[in-house]
Amino acid sequence: MSKDRPALVELRFELNGKDVAVECEPQQTLSEVLRGRLNLTGAKISCEVQVCGACTVLVDALPVSSCTYLAYEAQGRSVTTIEGLEGRDRTLHPIQQCFIDEFAFQCGFCTPGMILSAKALLDDNPDPTDDEIIHHMDGNLCRCTGYVPILKAIRKAAAVMKEARG
Amino acid sequence: MMPLRRFAIHRPADLGEAAEMLDHYGDTGTLYAGGTELLLAMRHDLLRYEHLIDIKAVAGLDRVERRDGHLYIGAGATHRTIERSAVCRELLPVMSEMEANVANVRVRATGTLGGNLCFAEPHSDPATLLLALDGTARAQGKSGERMLSMDELLAGAYENSLAQDEVLTGVDVPLPGPSQRNAYLKFQVHERPLLGLALSLELDDGGDIREARCAIGCVSPTPCRSEAAESLLAGPADSVEQRLQEAAAALADEAALTDDREGSAEYKRHLIGVLLHRAARKCLNRDG
Numbered sequence: 027m028s029k030d031r032p033a034l035v036e037l038r039f040e041l042n043g044k045d046v047a048v049e050c051e052p053q054q055t056l057s058e059v060l061r062g063r064l065n066l067t068g069a070k071i072s073c074e075v076q077v078c079g080a081c082t083v084l085v086d087a088l089p090v091s092s093c094t095y096l097a098y099e100a101q102g103r104s105v106t107t108i109e110g111l112e113g114r115d116r117t118l119h120p121i122q123q124c125f126i127d128e129f130a131f132q133c134g135f136c137t138p139g140m141i142l143s144a145k146a147l148l149d150d151n152p153d154p155t156d157d158e159i160i161h162h163m164d165g166n167l168c169r170c171t172g173y174v175p176i177l178k179a180i181r182k183a184a185a186v187m188k189e190a191r192g
Numbered sequence: 193m194m195p196l197r198r199f200a201i202h203r204p205a206d207l208g209e210a211a212e213m214l215d216h217y218g219d220t221g222t223l224y225a226g227g228t229e230l231l232l233a234m235r236h237d238l239l240r241y242e243h244l245i246d247i248k249a250v251a252g253l254d255r256v257e258r259r260d261g262h263l264y265i266g267a268g269a270t271h272r273t274i275e276r277s278a279v280c281r282e283l284l285p286v287m288s289e290m291e292a293n294v295a296n297v298r299v300r301a302t303g304t305l306g307g308n309l310c311f312a313e314p315h316s317d318p319a320t321l322l323l324a325l326d327g328t329a330r331a332q333g334k335s336g337e338r339m340l341s342m343d344e345l346l347a348g349a350y351e352n353s354l355a356q357d358e359v360l361t362g363v364d365v366p367l368p369g370p371s372q373r374n375a376y377l378k379f380q381v382h383e384r385p386l387l388g389l390a391l392s393l394e395l396d397d398g399g400d401i402r403e404a405r406c407a408i409g410c411v412s413p414t415p416c417r418s419e420a421a422e423s424l425l426a427g428p429a430d431s432v433e434q435r436l437q438e439a440a441a442a443l444a445d446e447a448a449l450t451d452d453r454e455g456s457a458e459y460k461r462h463l464i465g466v467l468l469h470r471a472a473r474k475c476l477n478r479d480g
């Protein structure tokens with residue numbers, strides 16, 4: 027063991043609406059902490075080079091690649107993972123429901139990242155055009171479904187969420 | 193894949209302390225901003241550092257604001273910040289538009305302008321555009337501040353010319369006057385562009401071109417301009433339009449194109465012609 031082992035980070039952040047405290051090492055990624063320490067395995071790890079988006083989580087409402095984003099950066103911030111999306115009454119988030127309704131996944135590996143990325147878009151831009159959806163989702167790759175059902179699901183979720191707001 | 197090797201993270205209170213830290217840790221330390229380049233290179237063991245100095249800890253480096261005749265863009269501003277900045281959209285829309293198309297939404301949320309320029313990856317969109325717009329980099333080290341042109345800052349592929357203790361603090365971009373027309377276009381198949389082309393034209397009252405600056409990126413170690421191309425791009429608009437192919441050839445010659453896995457030199461030469469035609473049409477409002 028190295029004699030001057032870097033100091034541990036005493037990490038405190040809001041995770042899916044609840045305060046959490048966990049110790050981590052400075053070089054640990056957010057996905058390592060979420061998956062390995064906090065048992066939240068919704069964020070999937072694939073390319074590890076910020077290309078595929080399977081590891082997408084939201085930090086202060088912005089999508090980040092948890093495969094590369096250091097856990098240290100989450101200090102004092104609000105992190106949302108796919109596990110935090112369902113409502114208090116355990117109903118699915120409209121985007122989750124629309125992904126089911128539109129058959130927008132097959133194996134499901136890309137789905138948590140797709141849904142969180144879509145959430146970031148719709149929370150910021152509730153009524154996006156197809157071009158805006160495609161541009162925003164450009165960095166989330168799916169190897170089995172094809173992108174048309176995903177586009178349809180996001181379009182439908184926008185409409186459902188709009189109606190719910192009244 | 194391999195987890196990252198251990199390192200410590202340091203949080204400088206100001207630029208002076210950042211410069212001290214850089215000096216103190218020497219080859220074992222480096223600046224860390226969004227980490228979108230650095231952490232990937234470290235994960236692949238292409239770079240090893242024991243100390244990362246988190247430049248985001250220094251307040252105010254992410255400002256985008258009007259200063260005298262310039263738009264100042266802080267090195268710590270993320271691509272997203274620049275894309276959405278109201279002053280940038282108003283005063284230098286070409287920069288916001290370029291930023292909206294850098295990488296993907298996650299890299300834009302964390303990656304910074306400073307990290308992009310300092311990493312000097314040859315496939316940089318901002319470097320090519322800022323070269324054409326005549327941006328000036330501000331660097332600050334222990335002995336004070338110095339200004340560098342984009343050509344001076346970008347020393348080669350993956351190489352900048354900052355001293356060990358220097359931090360890039362921001363870039364000054366001259367504000368375009370009413371007679372300036374700018375365009376940035378890129379062609380991209382994978383994650384990074386295969387060619388970027390920036391064109392900046394100064395028009396006279398009659399709509400002819402008084403002065404042109406044009407830069408291409410991705411196809412040479414650092415983005416480049418060509419004097420020959422720029423003189424072909426100045427003059428009466430109609431005759432410039434006749435000379436676009438010749439100007440594209442001059443740019444291609446300057447870049448000393450090579451065959452590589454992104455395409456043959458001939459293919460890249462063709463793309464330069466296509467993008468230059470499109471950029472000129474855009475600047476001269478010939479798109480109907």
Ligand SMILES: Cc1cc2nc3c(=O)[nH]c(=O)nc-3n(C[C@H](O)[C@H](O)[C@H](O)COP(=O)(O)OP(=O)(O)OC[C@H]3O[C@@H](n4cnc5c(N)ncnc54)[C@H](O)[C@@H]3O)c2cc1C
Nearest residue numbers: 223225226227228229230295303304306307308316317360
């Ligand atoms: C998947 C992917 C796609 C991409 N696509 C594009 C693209 O289409 N176009 C494009 O232009 N770029 C693209 N990029 C590159 C992206 O723009 C850069 O990764 C990002 O801007 C780097 O910023 P950062 O803050 O993350 O830098 P970091 O990774 O933190 O740092 C990079 C380097 O710069 C140094 N550094 C950082 N800040 C400073 C400073 N203020 N002063 C001195 N040195 C500093 C660091 O020491 C390090 O060596 C892509 C990257 C990825 C991962």
Ligand code: FES
Nearest residue numbers: 072073074079093
């Ligand atoms: S695993 Fe993080 S982007 Fe692919």
Ligand code: FES
Nearest residue numbers: 132134136168169
């Ligand atoms: S559903 Fe299998 S990768 Fe998208």
